[in-house]
Amino acid sequence: DQQVKQNSPSLSVQEGRISILNCDYTNSMFDYFLWYKKYPAEGPTFLISISSIKDKNEDGRFTVFLNKSAKHLSLHIVPSQPGDSAVYFCAASGKGAQKLVFGQGTRLTINP
Amino acid sequence: ETGVTQTPRHLVMGMTNKKSLKCEQHLGHNAMYWYKQSAKKPLELMFVYSLEERVENNSVPSRFSPECPNSSHLFLHLHTLQPEDSALYLCASSQETQGPGANVLTFGAGSRLTVL
Numbered sequence: 001d002q003q004v005k006q007n008s009p010s011l012s013v014q015e016g017r018i019s020i021l022n023c024d025y026t027n028s029m030f031d032y033f034l035w036y037k038k039y040p041a042e043g044p045t046f047l048i049s050i051s052s053i054k055d056k057n058e059d060g061r062f063t064v065f066l067n068k069s070a071k072h073l074s075l076h077i078v079p080s081q082p083g084d085s086a087v088y089f090c091a092a093s094g095k096g097a098q099k100l101v102f103g104q105g106t107r108l109t110i111n112p
Numbered sequence: 113e114t115g116v117t118q119t120p121r122h123l124v125m126g127m128t129n130k131k132s133l134k135c136e137q138h139l140g141h142n143a144m145y146w147y148k149q150s151a152k153k154p155l156e157l158m159f160v161y162s163l164e165e166r167v168e169n170n171s172v173p174s175r176f177s178p179e180c181p182n183s184s185h186l187f188l189h190l191h192t193l194q195p196e197d198s199a200l201y202l203c204a205s206s207q208e209t210q211g212p213g214a215n216v217l218t219f220g221a222g223s224r225l226t227v228l
Binding site: 002004032034036041042043044045046049051089091093099100101102103104105 | 116152153154155157160168170202204212215216217218219220221222
């Protein structure tokens with residue numbers, strides 16, 4: 001029973017275009033959401049987060065959108081660059097809980 | 113060294129062996145974590161140590177035994193593992209022990225374990 005789902009195992013985008021990675025969750029108690037990025041042979045690194053009191057958070061080329069009614073969040077990368085090629089993990093946590101629940105990841109490939 | 117360092121990076125062991133994974137963080141963080149990543153599965157939290165005390169054991173079999181001797185070091189002792197325990201084991205740390213900041217983790221590169 002997966003509480004955080006990333007239904008696209010992979011995504012291929014042309015350099016310069018927008019990359020949109022999607023994530024769905026089932027637990028309505030989740031109130032904090034994060035995206036992590038992972039390069040091969042490295043650990044995941046924190047990218048961007050959003051609290052449930054917001055619907056958008058932007059950091060440079062990266063924007064995370066949260067739709068609480070749909071229990072859906074997305075990560076937009078614009079413009080996409082070759083260095084963005086990595087596996088992206090969506091994660092969520094609930095009030096007071098230290099347990100971070102991860103999705104399976106989406107492999108993003110940026111083509112020149 | 114900076115960040116979170118894990119050793120060994122690769123480990124092959126038989127089912128009757130005893131081995132240990134080591135993690136060291138040089139960030140002055142207050143919480144440390146063990147995660148397991150199996151093929152085509154999400155990262156699964158195994159153990160959480162907050163200020164050197166274990167605060168969560170996520171229903172992990174006793175053949176995995178964590179140890180946190182101080183705030184900078186975390187071990188995962190392995191004993192009589194099964195082939196299905198083969199996975200990438202990731203160590204992480206966080207500055208905060210509670211609240212949203214506790215979710216901002218710094219991960220090590222992982223230890224790839226193969227159980228024969």
